[in-house]
Amino acid sequence: MKRRTILKGTLAMGVIGTGISAGLLTPRSVLAAWPKSAFSATSVGDALNAMYATDKRDSSSKIHLKAPDIAENGAVVQITVSADMDHHVDAISIIAEKNVNPMAASFQLTEHSNPFVATRIKLGKTSNVIAVVKSNGKLYSTQKEVKVTIGGCGG
């Protein structure tokens, strides 16, 4: 995981290098590499592999995923994820299975964070929303289907 992050960081430096010289970016924000391959992946497995270097995950009842049963407007779907794992939670990802790019958001937690995040995402159509939690070096997940009556990605 570490080596991958460093590699990505180096790559990003090359691409965004021009941005720095133009004074657009602070070096700090460049160091934390945005995992482009995870967000451009078109399947859940690819997205997880790109983000966590594995797509092996156990389903867990200790993850609490709050999402509406029916979203009238797929452009704004409130998702809340919390977990009470036995170990510290290092990361939480929110994945919309049927979106063109399933990886919607990922959160890196520290020793100062509780395993709780809430945000709003777009759903292109009725889809399973998957919450993935990384804890103690393993991935755990839970999912819930959200019915969408108006898509969030169309024009």
Added chain:
Amino acid sequence: MAKSIKIRAKLSGDVTKVKALISHPMETGFRKNKKTGKKIPAHFIQEVVCDVKGNTVFTAQWGPAVSKNPYLAFELKNVAKGDILKLSWVDNKGESASAEAAIR
């Protein structure tokens, strides 16, 4: 850009609940302009970083699937009332903004 982020950080017990609203179009790159038929280029926040006293305590990495004018809530522990919390974001065009709030 100072007003593009609204933050509220409230301590209750030993948990600080942080809620933020960011003004941003969050264009996916899939949408078409109805008049010209041309695709609207992707424009979305990639990373949101939360610092407390200079230490990064929480990072969010986003794709274009996060809703327009994003809402973000998370919880912090081991931080104190009065600590200054700084939230900053960077988008795919290299634009950025940040805001600070004291934990109440």
